[in-house]
Amino acid sequence: MTVIHASRYAVTRVIGSLMALALVAGCATPPPADDKEAVAEWEQINDPLEPFNRGVFDFNLAADKYAFKPAAQAYRYVMPKFGRDRVHNVLTNLNSPLIFANDLLQGEADRAVQTLFRAMINTSFGLLGYADVAAEAGIPPHEEDFGQTLAVWGVGEGPFLMLPVFGPSNPRDGIGLVAEFFADPFDIAMANAGKEWISYTRFGFTGLDKREGLLDTLDEIERTSLDFYASLRSLYRQHRASEIKNGRGGPAKVPSPGMTGSASPSRNAELSQKAQ
Amino acid sequence: MMLRRTFLAALTGLMLCLGHSPSSASAAEQDPKVFVTDLAAKAMETMTAKGLSDHDRAMRFRSLFTTEVDVHEIAKFVLGRYWRAASPEQQQEFLKRFEDIVVLTWSTRFKDYGGDLRHTVGAVAQEGERDIVVASKVERQNQPPIALQWRLRQGETGLRVVDLFVEGSSMSITYRSEYASVIQSNGGKVDGLLAAMRTKIAQLKAEPANKGN
Numbered sequence: 001m002t003v004i005h006a007s008r009y010a011v012t013r014v015i016g017s018l019m020a021l022a023l024v025a026g027c028a029t030p031p032p033a034d035d036k037e038a039v040a041e042w043e044q045i046n047d048p049l050e051p052f053n054r055g056v057f058d059f060n061l062a063a064d065k066y067a068f069k070p071a072a073q074a075y076r077y078v079m080p081k082f083g084r085d086r087v088h089n090v091l092t093n094l095n096s097p098l099i100f101a102n103d104l105l106q107g108e109a110d111r112a113v114q115t116l117f118r119a120m121i122n123t124s125f126g127l128l129g130y131a132d133v134a135a136e137a138g139i140p141p142h143e144e145d146f147g148q149t150l151a152v153w154g155v156g157e158g159p160f161l162m163l164p165v166f167g168p169s170n171p172r173d174g175i176g177l178v179a180e181f182f183a184d185p186f187d188i189a190m191a192n193a194g195k196e197w198i199s200y201t202r203f204g205f206t207g208l209d210k211r212e213g214l215l216d217t218l219d220e221i222e223r224t225s226l227d228f229y230a231s232l233r234s235l236y237r238q239h240r241a242s243e244i245k246n247g248r249g250g251p252a253k254v255p256s257p258g259m260t261g262s263a264s265p266s267r268n269a270e271l272s273q274k275a276q
Numbered sequence: 277m278m279l280r281r282t283f284l285a286a287l288t289g290l291m292l293c294l295g296h297s298p299s300s301a302s303a304a305e306q307d308p309k310v311f312v313t314d315l316a317a318k319a320m321e322t323m324t325a326k327g328l329s330d331h332d333r334a335m336r337f338r339s340l341f342t343t344e345v346d347v348h349e350i351a352k353f354v355l356g357r358y359w360r361a362a363s364p365e366q367q368q369e370f371l372k373r374f375e376d377i378v379v380l381t382w383s384t385r386f387k388d389y390g391g392d393l394r395h396t397v398g399a400v401a402q403e404g405e406r407d408i409v410v411a412s413k414v415e416r417q418n419q420p421p422i423a424l425q426w427r428l429r430q431g432e433t434g435l436r437v438v439d440l441f442v443e444g445s446s447m448s449i450t451y452r453s454e455y456a457s458v459i460q461s462n463g464g465k466v467d468g469l470l471a472a473m474r475t476k477i478a479q480l481k482a483e484p485a486n487k488g489n
Contacts, residue, residue: 230457242444
C-alpha cells in the first residue's frame with residue numbers, strides 16, 4: 001500500500017517538476033510577427049519548448065537504446081508470437097474499466113456497451129482475457145484514454161511536450177496519463193488487497209508489449225527520416241487528432257497539398273461540420 | 277534458379293507496366309474505388325513480391341509512383357513556403373531527391389509481410405471541389421487493421437494520388453513538418469535540406485532495411 005502510494009507520489013513529483021523545468025528552460029525563439037508565413041508555420045508546429053523537448057528526446061533515445069529496446073527485443077526473442085498475443089489480450093482486458101469509463105465520459109454509449117460486452121465475454125469465456133473471443137464474435141477492441149476525454153470536453157492540447165520515457169505528449173495528455181495512473185480500478189483493487197506486485201508486473205508487461213509492438217515501425221521511421229524528432233512530433237499530433245475523433249471525419253481538418261500555407265479557418269470549420 | 281525467377285518476375289512486372297499505361301490514359305472518368313483497389317494491388321505486389329532484389333523493387337515502385345502519384349504537387353506542398361523562395365535549380369533537385377527518398381522508404385516497407393496483407397476499399401467522399409477521399413484498410417494476420425485514406429485529384433490524364441493518410445496521419449504533412457524543421461536548423465536555407473537529403477539517400481542505398489521479424 002505504502003509502496004505504491006510512494007511511487008505514485010514520486011511520479012507526480014517528477015512530472016510536476018519537469019513541467020516547471022520546461023517553463024524556465026530554453027524556449028525556442030518565435031519568428032518576428034511581421035513574417036506571416038513563418039508565424040503560421042510556428043503555430044502549426046506548436047512546439048515552443050523545442051530545445052527542452054529535444055533534450056528530453058535525446059535522453060529517451062539513450063534510455064531506449066540501452067534499456068527499453070533491448071528488453072523489447074529480448075521479449076520478442078524469448079516469447080513466441082502466440083504468447084505475446086495472449087499477454088497483449090490480457091493487458092487489453094485489464095484496461096477495459098478505464099476504457100469503459102472514458103467511453104461513458106465522452107458520451108459514446110455504443111462504444112461503452114461494446115467495451116462492457118468485450119470485458120464480460122473475454123473475462124469469462126476468454127479466460128481472463130487470455131483469448132479475445134469478443135473480437136472473433138465481431139466486437140473489435142478500441143482504445144480510449146483520459147487525454148482524449150479531456151479533448152472531447154474541449155480542452156486544447158497545449159504545446160507539444162516530450163515526456164521522459166513516455167515519449168511524445170502534451171500537457172493535456174500528460175494530465176490524462178497521471179489521472180489514469182491514480183484512477184485505474186484494477187490497480188486500486190490490487191493495492192487494497194496488498195498485492196501491488198501484480199500492478200508492477202502489469203506495468204512492466206504493458207511497457208514491453210508497447211515497445212515490442214513498435215520495434216519495426218520506430219526502426220523504419222528512424223532509418224528513413226531526416227529528423228526523427230520532427231517526424232515523430234508530426235505523426236503523434238496528427239494521430240492524436242484522429243484518435244480523438246475516433247477516426248470519424250478523417251482528414252477534413254488538415255490542409256491539403258495545393259493549398260499553400262495553412263487552410264483558411266472558415267473552410268476548416270465548414271469541412272468539419274460536414275464530416276459530422 | 278534464383279536468377280531465372282528474378283528474370284521472370286521482372287518480365288511480369290514489365291508486362292504489367294506496359295499493359296497498364298494506355299488504359300490509365302484513356303479512361304477519362306475513372307471510378308475512384310477501382311483506381312485505389314488497382315493501385316494498392318499493384319503497390320502491394322511490388323512491395324511484397326518474393327525473390328526480387330531491393331534494386332528491382334525500387335525500380336518497379338518508382339515507375340508506379342511516378343505514374344499514379346502527383347509527385348510535383350506533393351513536393352510543392354511539402355516544401356511549402358520554401359518552394360517559392362527556392363531557385364528553379366533547387367526546385368528541380370528537390371523534386372528528384374524527394375522522389376528518391378519516397379521510393380527508397382516505401383518500396384521495402386512491407387517486404388516482410390509476404391502475402392499476408394489484405395486491402396479492402398471502403399467509403400468514398402468528395403472533399404472540397406477538386407478532391408476525392410477514398411477510405412481503405414489493410415488487414416494483417418493477428419494484428420489490428422491499418423486505416424488508410426487516399427486523397428485523389430482529377431488531372432488531365434485521370435486520377436492521381438495527392439496524399440495518403442496512415443492511421444489518420446497525412447504523409448505530406450509529416451514530410452512538410454519534418455523538412456521545415458531541417459531547413460530551420462540549417463538557418464532557413466533550402467541547400468541545407470538538399471544536403472541532408474543527399475546524405476540520407478546515400479545511407480538508404482548503402483544499408484537497406486534489415487528487419488528480423
